[in-house]
Amino acid sequence: xxxxxxxxATRQAALDAAQKILMEEGVLHVTHGAVxxxxxxxxxxxxxxxxxARSLRDAAFRRIATPPNIPSKTDxxxxxxxxxxxxxxxxxxxxxxWGQIAPQVVxxxxxxxxxxxxxxxxxxxxxxxxxxxxxxxxGRGEITADVPVDQLIxxxxxxxxxxxxIRHEALDEDWLDxxxxxxCSIAKTNSGQ
Amino acid sequence: xxxxxxxxATRQAALDAAQKILMEEGVLHVTHGAVxxxxxxxxxxxxxxxxxARSLRDAAFRRIATPPNIPSKTDxxxxxxxxxxxxxxxxxxxxxxWGQIAPQVVxxxxxxxxxxxxxxxxxxxxxxxxxxxxxxxxGRGEITADVPVDQLIxxxxxxxxxxxxIRHEALDEDWLDxxxxxxCSIAKTNSGQ
DNA sequence: TCTATTATGCAACAAATTGTTCTATAGGAG
DNA sequence: CTCCTATAGAACAATTTGTTGCATAATAGA
Numbered sequence: 253x254x255x256x257x258x259x260x261a262t263r264q265a266a267l268d269a270a271q272k273i274l275m276e277e278g279v280l281h282v283t284h285g286a287v288x289x290x291x292x293x294x295x296x297x298x299x300x301x302x303x304x305a306r307s308l309r310d311a312a313f314r315r316i317a318t319p320p321n322i323p324s325k326t327d328x329x330x331x332x333x334x335x336x337x338x339x340x341x342x343x344x345x346x347x348x349x350w351g352q353i354a355p356q357v358v359x360x361x362x363x364x365x366x367x368x369x370x371x372x373x374x375x376x377x378x379x380x381x382x383x384x385x386x387x388x389x390x391g392r393g394e395i396t397a398d399v400p401v402d403q404l405i406x407x408x409x410x411x412x413x414x415x416x417x418i419r420h421e422a423l424d425e426d427w428l429d430x431x432x433x434x435x436c437s438i439a440k441t442n443s444g445q
Numbered sequence: 446x447x448x449x450x451x452x453x454a455t456r457q458a459a460l461d462a463a464q465k466i467l468m469e470e471g472v473l474h475v476t477h478g479a480v481x482x483x484x485x486x487x488x489x490x491x492x493x494x495x496x497x498a499r500s501l502r503d504a505a506f507r508r509i510a511t512p513p514n515i516p517s518k519t520d521x522x523x524x525x526x527x528x529x530x531x532x533x534x535x536x537x538x539x540x541x542x543w544g545q546i547a548p549q550v551v552x553x554x555x556x557x558x559x560x561x562x563x564x565x566x567x568x569x570x571x572x573x574x575x576x577x578x579x580x581x582x583x584g585r586g587e588i589t590a591d592v593p594v595d596q597l598i599x600x601x602x603x604x605x606x607x608x609x610x611i612r613h614e615a616l617d618e619d620w621l622d623x624x625x626x627x628x629c630s631i632a633k634t635n636s637g638q
Numbered sequence: 639t640c641t642a643t644t645a646t647g648c649a650a651c652a653a654a655t656t657g658t659t660c661t662a663t664a665g666g667a668g
Numbered sequence: 669c670t671c672c673t674a675t676a677g678a679a680c681a682a683t684t685t686g687t688t689g690c691a692t693a694a695t696a697g698a
Contacts, residue, residue: 256666258674278556280473285655294676299657352555358610359552362545363471368613375612403627407600410607414599417551418606419568420561434596438627441634449695451645478684487647492686 265291266298270312275352279360282309310366316353317370322381326388330395330439333385335432338408341378342423345416355417375409382408386439395439408435452494458484459491463505468545472553475502503559509546510563515574519581523588523632526578528625531601534571535616538609548610568602575601579632588632601628 269290273282283305284298302308325336345351360367382405389395411431415421462483466475476498481488495501518529538544553560575598582588604624608614 256674258665262674276556278552283655284657295656296658296677297675300674304657355552355555359471359548361613362548362610363469371611372613400623400627403623406607407604407627410603410611411600413611414603414607417555418564418603418610420554420565430593430596434593434600434631437634438631441630449645451694455645476684477686488685489648489687490646493645497686 262293262297263301266293266301267312267315270308271316271349271353274309274312274316274356275349279309279356282312284308309360310364313353313357313360313367313370316349317357317374322377324381324384326384328389328392328394330385330389331432331436333388334382334408334435335428337381337385338412338428338432341409342412342428345412346423351416354413358417378409379405389439399439404435404439455486455490456494459486459494460505460508463501464509464542464546467502467505467509467549468542472502472549475505477501502553503557506546506550506553506560506563509542510550510567515570517574517577519577521582521585521587523578523582524625524629526581527575527601527628528621530574530578531605531621531625534602535605535621538605539616544609547606551610571602572598582632592632597628597632 266287269287270282273286273290284295284302287293287308288295288298298308302311322337322340325333327333345354354371357367357371361371362368383401386395386399386401386404390397390399390401408431412423415427416423459480462480463475466479466483477488477491477495480486480501481491491501495504515530515533518526520526538547547564550560550564554564555561576594579588579592579594579597583590583592583594601624605616608620609616
């Protein structure tokens, strides 16, 4: 027996609105009342789906933080793979809801176990994709295995997040070029000593 | 004419409590009512000081994010100066309220101009102190001027923030050693080409 | 010390928000 | 067509938020 389409429609519409509110006004304004006004869905229905404010907010977090699958490119050379992958991650920060919602998740994670899980899983996913790129480069012999890969991965991902979430600086092509250049130069000069 | 000590005492006690609530329970719980209950100060007095919830929260942000003066050490060598300075910044993230409050400020900054100012000014300060270390190294001739200093500064600061705020990983001495090593190796290998 | 000023505490209050419950209705399943 | 169930809407209590007036206590200035 299939799920009632009304349930699905209500959940979807409500979380769309909750997500929008979360991005534009912050977690403070994600309430049953606000979502009701934004969607036309009655408050009582919303309470039936999410019994309290916290569960509504968690649902909004969870929905938006679901990591989209990152297509992988590991055929080398390193600079090319890395630039391509980081462009995808950068694009996600610049142009998808994730970029706008991430700050709220970061904050929630400091007091909320659920949000912490969301963000650490998300990051694990990001790290894995960068790791694959370096592993492939090692496999091709382009860099040697004694490169401090873990540190490089962290720097590779940390920089765009820091720039965007904390400094509110632009993430553009020029910046990305410099960033990739530096990462590659570290990988190469630390390689095979 | 001096300011009435009662004003000062009330502000201080209230913001102490607001800050504590902000750290432990998140921005959602910083309200006049909660602060009143925590301090014994009457709600009406709090409203007289901060007319609405927003101004109360902003005040709490502003108070905790005020950058403590960072003592500078730039007498070299680079590795030593850098390690010393980053240890201070790391300590601030680990052991002061700033480390716990920063996530909330990051989130607020995405929808609140005031919070954005707070954090960008704070970071400007941090960056300046790291810059001084590199500038001194250049001045001593330890590294040359063509090192991509701006990128290095960003990586130097981004890494600990990313680790703490986003990944919730430990910031310990071992990690710091590795981090400083890598930064120095970048600076040296890019130097004097 | 005496007086005028002003911050606080308290209580009462209005307004808005939050959460609950009931009933009628409309949409979907079989 | 009939049964089931999700929703809308209204009524409601409880809590929170913000305001106001007044008595009290602390402070500043003479």
